[in-house]
Amino acid sequence: MTETKSRLWFTISCAALFMLVLNYQPIHQYIDVIKKQKAVTADGRVDERERLRGMIEEWKEGKEEMPIDAFFDKSWKAAIPGYNGRIVDVEASVNKMIATGAVNPDSMVYKEIPPAVSLEQLGTLPIYRGNPNKPAISFMINVAWGNEYLDSMLDTLDKHGVKTTFFLDGSWVKRYPEEAKKIAARGHEIGNHAYSHPDMKTLGVQRIQQEISRTQEVIEKTIGVKPTLFAPPSGSFNQRVVQIAQSPFQMKTILWTADTVDWQKPSSSWVVRKISRLMGNGVLVLMHPTAASEASLDQLLMIAKQKGLVATTVSEVISSNRLNK
Missing domain, CATH: 3.20.20.370 (Glycoside hydrolase/deacetylase)
Structure with missing residues (x-):
């Protein structure tokens, strides 16, 4: 009975401590820790590619854009072209950074995404x-x-x-x-x-x-x-x-x-x-x-x-x- 109570109090204490820390630390810091841990191999070496992937995932936030479809302008009775979106090609970015040694947001490689509706599809x-x-x-x-x-x-x-x-x-x-x-x-x-x-x-x-x-x-x-x-x-x-x-x-x-x-x-x-x-x-x-x-x-x-x-x-x-x- 005493052992059961001890386990229960230990679980409650851990949960309380976790909530206390969570209230003072932004959740993204825990995600950063997880990413850094993934970049370390079993024998303690840093996995450079994984480390770069983690950095790129952070850098690309807010830099990707959705494509815009071409559309018919009713007032002018004319076609308005679409505009390609863009996403970060993570693997291509990693390869470029390793090849050039330039590890920064400006070295990210983007891939264009065409709109679902093209100019030609409007007629x-x-x-x-x-x-x-x-x-x-x-x-x-x-x-x-x-x-x-x-x-x-x-x-x-x-x-x-x-x-x-x-x-x-x-x-x-x-x-x-x-x-x-x-x-x-x-x-x-x-x-x-x-x-x-x-x-x-x-x-x-x-x-x-x-x-x-x-x-x-x-x-x-x-x-x-x-x-x-x-x-x-x-x-x-x-x-x-x-x-x-x-x-x-x-x-x-x-x-x-x-x-x-x-x-x-x-x-x-x-x-x-x-x-x-x-x-x-x-x-x-x-x-x-x-x-x-x-x-x-x-x-x-x-x-x-x-x-x-x-x-x-x-x-x-x-x-x-x-x-x-």
């Missing part, structure tokens, strides 16, 4: 912006005139190390093949801007196909690339235009989020004030090779950088891929 829709969570912006340039400002704009883009998207009018490429080659040679993405700058939504099927196909042909013959993006002149389109661009030409129809309205010849300061207010994640800025855009481009690129935005091509902005800053 044939126009696109006017990238995902609102992606810190990217594109100053896309539609070219059908304004050769006198091209060199300066190209130099400004080079100065900032920026590659953007030029949507080229087919008849312009036909008239100025060397100018078109110059744009491509500077590493910029080339898009299709129809052949004769028509009001696309008023055209029949055959004429729509002709406008797109003639431009594809002249760009491919002149530059050697086949555009995958189509920007309807003046933003004029209907569902027939979007459908034809998609099939048979496998091109996405691109609109814009912010318009410089540079063809109205505003001052460069007016353009900067207007566009800087509209800058944000996933924004597509419409420009042309005009005096106003040429004079404002340098400042707009600086403002974008100050806002933490990466200026890049339209294809990159509307991609679900995460930015590799």
Whole structure:
């Protein structure tokens, strides 16, 4: 009987002591102890890989993100791209840290997780912006005139190390093949801007196909690339235009989020004030090779950088891929 009582009091005392300690020590400290014990082998040696795993499990907290699905924007009747999530690849991180000797949170290796709903799954829709969570912006340039400002704009883009998207009018490429080659040679993405700058939504099927196909042909013959993006002149389109661009030409129809309205010849300061207010994640800025855009481009690129935005091509902005800053 005495032995039973002694065992009972011992159990109660241990439980009381555990509760007392628990009230003063955060639970994660006990978890840390367990992790450290796991990193020690039976003969007392430290298991380096297990030790690193434990550290990475702590460091990755708050750094992983869930993917965001592409969705249909009812107000714009357009598709909004998704955005990949990311998780820490623990084993790849361990391997990297052992190989490089750099053991810190910055050495963690991430793996992208695509969204469950992709842009393609939404169907044939126009696109006017990238995902609102992606810190990217594109100053896309539609070219059908304004050769006198091209060199300066190209130099400004080079100065900032920026590659953007030029949507080229087919008849312009036909008239100025060397100018078109110059744009491509500077590493910029080339898009299709129809052949004769028509009001696309008023055209029949055959004429729509002709406008797109003639431009594809002249760009491919002149530059050697086949555009995958189509920007309807003046933003004029209907569902027939979007459908034809998609099939048979496998091109996405691109609109814009912010318009410089540079063809109205505003001052460069007016353009900067207007566009800087509209800058944000996933924004597509419409420009042309005009005096106003040429004079404002340098400042707009600086403002974008100050806002933490990466200026890049339209294809990159509307991609679900995460930015590799």
